[in-house]
Amino acid sequence: MKYLLKGVRAVDPAIGLDVQRDIVIEDGVIAQVEASIAPTEDMIVLEREGCVAIPGLVDVHVHLRDPGFEYKEAIETGTAAAAHGGFTDICSMANTNPVTDEAAIIDYVIDKANEAGHCTVHPAGACTKGLAGESLAEMGDMVAHGAAAFTDDGRGIQDAGMMRRVMDYAKMFDKVIMSHCQDDGLVGKGQVNEGPVSTKLGLAGWPAAGEEVQIQRDIVLSELTGCPIHIQHLTTAHGLDLVRDGKARGVAVTCEATPHHLVLCDEDITTTYDTNLKMNPPLRSKADNAALIEAVKDGTVDVIATDHAPHAAFEKEREFELAPFGITGLETSLGIVNTYLVEAGHIDLNRMVELMCINPRKILRIEQVTLEPGSTADITVFDPAAKWTVEADGMYSKSQNSPFIGFELIGKPTDVFCKGKLTLEDGVVTA
Amino acid sequence: MNRAANKNKVFDHKDLLSIDELSAEDIMTVLNYAKMFEEVNERTIKKVPALRGKTVCNLFLEPSTRTRGSFELAEKRLSCDTVNAGGSASSTVKGESLVDTIKTLDSMKVDMFIVRHKYAGTPYIVSQHTNAAVIDAGDGKHQHPTQALLDLYTIWKKKGSFDGLKVGIVGDIVHSRVCGSLVPALAKLGAEVTLIAPATMLPACPEVLGAAHVTANLDEALPDLDVVYMLRIQMERLEEAPFPSLREYHLLYGLTKEREPLMKQDAIICHPGPINRGVELDSYMADGSHSVITDQVFSGVCVRMALIYLLLGGANDEISA
Numbered sequence: 001m002k003y004l005l006k007g008v009r010a011v012d013p014a015i016g017l018d019v020q021r022d023i024v025i026e027d028g029v030i031a032q033v034e035a036s037i038a039p040t041e042d043m044i045v046l047e048r049e050g051c052v053a054i055p056g057l058v059d060v061h062v063h064l065r066d067p068g069f070e071y072k073e074a075i076e077t078g079t080a081a082a083a084h085g086g087f088t089d090i091c092s093m094a095n096t097n098p099v100t101d102e103a104a105i106i107d108y109v110i111d112k113a114n115e116a117g118h119c120t121v122h123p124a125g126a127c128t129k130g131l132a133g134e135s136l137a138e139m140g141d142m143v144a145h146g147a148a149a150f151t152d153d154g155r156g157i158q159d160a161g162m163m164r165r166v167m168d169y170a171k172m173f174d175k176v177i178m179s180h181c182q183d184d185g186l187v188g189k190g191q192v193n194e195g196p197v198s199t200k201l202g203l204a205g206w207p208a209a210g211e212e213v214q215i216q217r218d219i220v221l222s223e224l225t226g227c228p229i230h231i232q233h234l235t236t237a238h239g240l241d242l243v244r245d246g247k248a249r250g251v252a253v254t255c256e257a258t259p260h261h262l263v264l265c266d267e268d269i270t271t272t273y274d275t276n277l278k279m280n281p282p283l284r285s286k287a288d289n290a291a292l293i294e295a296v297k298d299g300t301v302d303v304i305a306t307d308h309a310p311h312a313a314f315e316k317e318r319e320f321e322l323a324p325f326g327i328t329g330l331e332t333s334l335g336i337v338n339t340y341l342v343e344a345g346h347i348d349l350n351r352m353v354e355l356m357c358i359n360p361r362k363i364l365r366i367e368q369v370t371l372e373p374g375s376t377a378d379i380t381v382f383d384p385a386a387k388w389t390v391e392a393d394g395m396y397s398k399s400q401n402s403p404f405i406g407f408e409l410i411g412k413p414t415d416v417f418c419k420g421k422l423t424l425e426d427g428v429v430t431a
Numbered sequence: 432m433n434r435a436a437n438k439n440k441v442f443d444h445k446d447l448l449s450i451d452e453l454s455a456e457d458i459m460t461v462l463n464y465a466k467m468f469e470e471v472n473e474r475t476i477k478k479v480p481a482l483r484g485k486t487v488c489n490l491f492l493e494p495s496t497r498t499r500g501s502f503e504l505a506e507k508r509l510s511c512d513t514v515n516a517g518g519s520a521s522s523t524v525k526g527e528s529l530v531d532t533i534k535t536l537d538s539m540k541v542d543m544f545i546v547r548h549k550y551a552g553t554p555y556i557v558s559q560h561t562n563a564a565v566i567d568a569g570d571g572k573h574q575h576p577t578q579a580l581l582d583l584y585t586i587w588k589k590k591g592s593f594d595g596l597k598v599g600i601v602g603d604i605v606h607s608r609v610c611g612s613l614v615p616a617l618a619k620l621g622a623e624v625t626l627i628a629p630a631t632m633l634p635a636c637p638e639v640l641g642a643a644h645v646t647a648n649l650d651e652a653l654p655d656l657d658v659v660y661m662l663r664i665q666m667e668r669l670e671e672a673p674f675p676s677l678r679e680y681h682l683l684y685g686l687t688k689e690r691e692p693l694m695k696q697d698a699i700i701c702h703p704g705p706i707n708r709g710v711e712l713d714s715y716m717a718d719g720s721h722s723v724i725t726d727q728v729f730s731g732v733c734v735r736m737a738l739i740y741l742l743l744g745g746a747n748d749e750i751s752a
Contacts, residue, residue, distance in 0.1 A: 199634040202551045202573030202611050207635075271449055273552030317530055319550035321571065 002026045003422065004039050005415075007049035008381060012371040013350040014055070014358055023053060025377040028420030033373055046425075048381055051414055054353045055369050056088025056378030058360035059330060060178070061153070061232060061256060061305035064090075064121070067108060068097025073310040073398045075109065078330070079118035081308070081397035083423040083430075085330040086413030087119055088378040091364055094126040095154040101126035101137040103145040110146050118423050119416075120378075122148035122364050124178060127166045133157045136169055143173045148364045150175055153232060156182035156214050163218065167227035176254070176363050178230045181214035181239075182281070191321055193266040193282045201269065203320065206282045208236040215239045219246040219253050228252035230363055233307050235261045235281045237291035244300045254363055256305040257292050259329060259336035264403060265289050273320040276403040279309065280325035293346055302359045306333045310399030328397050332390055332404045334382060338411030342384075349384075377420040386412040396429055442741040446565040448554045450576040450612040455619050458583060464737035465584050465730070471508060472732055483510040485743050488541040490532075490557070491517040491568070492548040497704055497728065498568050498578070502545050505735035511743075514541065529553065530560055537561040542743060546570070564742045572608050577738060578703055579612035581730040583620070585723055586658055588730075589699050593620035597655050601627040601684055602662030602711055603673070605634045609662065609703050614640040627652050627684070631673035649684050653693040659721075660701045661686055661711045677710055688715040699723045 003025040010021040010033065022037035023030060039045045059082065065073040073081075082090050092109055094100035100109065106123050113121035125142035127150045129135050139150055150170055156179070157163045163179075170177050187210035192198050194205025215231055219242060222229040231243060234255045246253040266283045268274075277283060295301045309326025316323050337356065341347045347355075357380075361368050369378045390407045392400035416424035423430055442460050444452060453461075471479055487506045491499050499515075506513045516536060527535075529548075533556075536544070543564040546554045551571035558565045569575040583593075590596055598617055604610050604626050617624050618641030625644040626637050637645050646652050653659070664680060674680045681687075686700065700712070700721045708714050717724065 194635045196636040196639040199636045199639050202571055202608060204572075205635050271451075271552065272555060314528065318528055319548070319556065320552050321550045 002043045003417070004037060004043040004045045005053060005379070005381065006045060006047050008051050008053040010053045010371050011349045011353055012055055013353055014368065015370050015372055017371055018350065021053070023371070023379070025379070025417055025420050028377055030371065030373050030375050030377050033371060046415060048414065050385065051381050051383050052349065053371065053379055053381045054349070055357040055371060055380070056416065056418065057086045057334065057356050057380045058089040058364070059087050059306050059308065059333065060091045060303055060360045060363055062090040062092050062308045062330065063095065063310065063326070064092045064109070065310060066096065066112065067105070072312050075112040075121070076116045077396060077398040078308070078310070079113055079116045079121060080429045081328070081330045081395065083118040083416050083418070084396045084413070085332070086334045086380045086382055086416055086424070087330065088380065088416060088418045089120045089122060089364070089366065091148055092121050092123045093153045094124050094151060095131060099126050099130050100124070101129050101131070103138065103141040106142050106145040106147050117421065118429060119418050122146070122366060124149045124151045124153070126150065127152045127157065127170070127177065128162065131155060133159060133162055136165060139170055139173060143175060148175070148366065149178050149230070151178035151180065151232070153178060153180045156180055156184065158184055160217055160221070164221050164225060167221055167225040167229070171225060171227040174365065176228045176230045176365070178232050179214065179218045180232050181211045181218065183210045183213050186210035186213065191278065191282070192269055193284050195266060195285060197266040197269055201271070201273070208238060208284065211236055211281055212239045212242060215242050219243070219251055222246070222253055223249070223251050226252070228254070231255035233258050233261065233281055233305070234301070235284045235288060235292070237288050240291055240295045240300050244295075247300070254302040254359070255300070256303045257296060257301045258305060258307050259333050260327060260403065262289060262292050262296070263336055263340050274403070275316045275318070275320055275323035276327055276401050278320060278323055278325055279307070279327050293341070296341065296355065297346055297351075301355070303363065304333065304337055304355045305360070306330055310397055311401050312399060313401070316401045326401070328395070328399055328402045331395050331397060332402060332407070332409070334413055335388070335390070335409035335411050336404065338382070338384060339409045343410050377417045379417040380413060381415040382411055382413045384411050386410070388412050444742060446554070446558050447576050447738060447742065448558060448565060448567050449574050450579050450616045458580070458616060458620065461580055461734065461737050461741065462584050462587055464741060465733040468736040468740070469733040471736070472729070478508050478510060480510045481740055482743055485511045485543070486541045487511045487513050487543045487545060487739065488536050489513060489515045489545045490536065490547070491515070492553070493569070494518070495547050495569070497731070498547060501728070501731040502568060502735055504732050505739055508732070509736055509739060511739070517547075529556060533557050533560040537563065543739065566738065566742065569608055572606055572611065574611040575608040576612045577731070577735055578609050579616045580738065581727055581734040582613055582660070582701055582703070583616060584730040584734050585701065585727045586699070588726070589723060590657060593617065593622045596622040596657050597625070598622050598658040598660060599625045599627050599652050599656040600660040600662065601649060601686070603632045603665060604628050604637065604662070605632055606665060607662050610640065613660070614642055617641070618643070625652050625656070629674060629683070650690070650693060653690060654695070656698055657695065658699050658701060659686060659694065663703065663705065664707055664710045666707065681710055685711060685713065686716045687713045691716065694721065701727060704728070
């Protein structure tokens with residue numbers, strides 16, 4: 001199959017590209033990138049004047065829930081949601097059942113994702129067996145089978161000695177440890193950010209310090225072991241300062257921010273106790289929103305990741321304190337970032353591409369695709385002016401636990417090429 | 432869900448999900464009606480036909496003795512039919528979700544739900560799945576508005592006014608749903624609230640509740656107080672160790688005979704019950720002349736009658752025999 005993508009604004013800061021181009025995709029790679037290419041009969045032409053083409057979006061933080069929780073999400077539906085959201089590559093988390101802590105589960109995830117064919121899945125393996133934080137998982141074998149990174153996401157590794165062992169051991173594979181920073185002693189049964197909202201709503205507080213003490217610990221341990229550390233879903237102003245300081249000292253630390261922590265805050269949680277505003281870590285203060293946006297601009301934040309965490313309606317439709325943590329995010333990420341960061345004037349498209357395409361590939365140690373001939377054809381096309389309303393009905397994810405339902409967004413993915421295969425065409429996921 | 436508005440003009444509410452829904456005027460309306468119902472409770476035959484034919488469901492998903500008993504008496508003295516749900520035999524114990532429980536009970540056509548649960552926000556969820564009126568009878572660590580109203584009624588009767596009244600609340604503020612309702616209500620009515628507790632028992636931001644002062648020192652605060660509100664030490668939570676021992680808590684925060692001279696002569700002592708004698712209060716103070724603890728219990732029935740009556744739109748303002 002040969003495609004001609006016509007009239008797109010091609011943006012790729014890695015090769016200094018930001019200009020209108022026609023692009024030919026053939027045999028899984030980019031065959032031509034020119035100012036104007038005449039269509040030939042063997043081409044399928046996609047007229048996309050006004051749209052933007054960028055290297056494929058990558059999400060380093062996705063819960064596919066499969067195996068084990070297929071009623072929340074399956075690899076088929078989760079990867080379809082990824083394609084719908086404009087992603088070519090995602091990194092799946094290890095808190096499946098059974099836990100992704102051995103090569104057989106890595107194989108399962110990759111095989112199922114290949115079968116579905118909606119996007120490339122790079123599974124993360126668990127750092128510790130059963131995510132118990134007690135003994136090392138078989139990282140070497142998992143790497144041999146395709147694990148892209150390691151994480152016990154969903155919980156923090158409590159014992160500092162254990163975390164050091166994880167990092168010492170992981171270092172030999174040149175993989176990043178992705179750390180969910182949460183000190184259980186400080187966080188306890190915390191439900192929402194500790195502060196005025198936790199006080200007013202009578203909910204146990206989840207203090208910023210519960211995240212920050214582990215961020216600092218992990219930066220110190222990265223310094224000690226030389227193992228690269230990636231701080232997941234960072235939410236607090238002080239946590240950002242810790243990463244900033246670490247980077248200034250030359251520590252191999254990176255971090256991610258989620259669209260929801262950039263845009264929503266604890267004050268959005270009111271006496272309606274909306275469980276779609278319950279996630280871990282919790283929504284922080286307005287001041288933290290501003291600090292995150294600043295950190296996205298100044299380079300402290302390396303990537304935008306969604307922490308896509310589907311839950312069934314019956315699980316969320318209950319008492320706040322009993323509802324599970326987490327919200328979906330794959331299908332709203334680009335729209336939120338384009339609306340609240342790009343359109344709002346905080347960053348330009350080049351920075352967005354760094355945050356959502358280039359830096360995630362660096363962290364996952366996967367091929368750095370570009371918009372030039374010869375590169376693997378992982379391309380996301382989106383309409384930067386499309387205005388749309390987020391609706392539960394329009395989603396491909398099996399779950400609709402999104403706080404953004406009803407939001408009016410600007411910017412929507414139209415087409416995705418994943419290794420040259422058209423996985424999203426004109427906003428519709430291909431079969 | 433279609434929300435039928437209460438047609439009663441003196442009290443234009445459908446539910447009481449949180450004390451924040453009530454204006455100062457609304458609160459005084461409830462207290463004035465409570466005063467009328469107090470007279471009913473003094474009669475030999477303690478019953479009026481005001482709400483005959485109305486059905487009230489007491490949905491107590493967390494154990495409760497006094498609140499539930501108080502509500503049941505209030506309902507019965509208004510001639511409501513009552514049905515009790517919840518407790519250890521309820522279907523929620525069998526795994527039914529709260530929403531399904533509400534839908535089931537709502538299908539039986541009840542007019543009002545009284546909801547007690549150990550999770551914050553439960554009454555709001557209930558209100559989303561029924562057209563019946565809903566009263567929060569305590570939700571997690573969030574609010575307990577009828578406790579606040581009965582406390583206010585008791586204080587009002589003893590002190591006559593809230594304006595400038597100095598109220599100290601002592602003890603486990605962070606776990607107290609009573610504080611969640613009482614502090615904002617007192618602030619709204621013009622009282623000046625001081626929270627007295629060690630930092631381990633305080634919420635992150637006590638000022639958002641409406642507290643004017645926060646202190647860890649009971650002895651310094653006591654001489655100024657018109658009302659000393661002692662909270663119960665929840666023995667079941669002691670493993671979280673907010674203080675070293677009951678002995679030390681009693682030494683620092685116990686209201687004892689030895690501390691009586693520090694109090695104003697006309698200060699009153701409140702407690703939401705049940706009391707732990709020898710911990711937050713010694714028996715001398717619990718049973719002494721300052722104590723209005725049993726008055727609070729009586730106020731509970733009067734205030735709950737008033738509230739149920741107002742929310743279910745009693746036929747008119749006459750309370751006939």
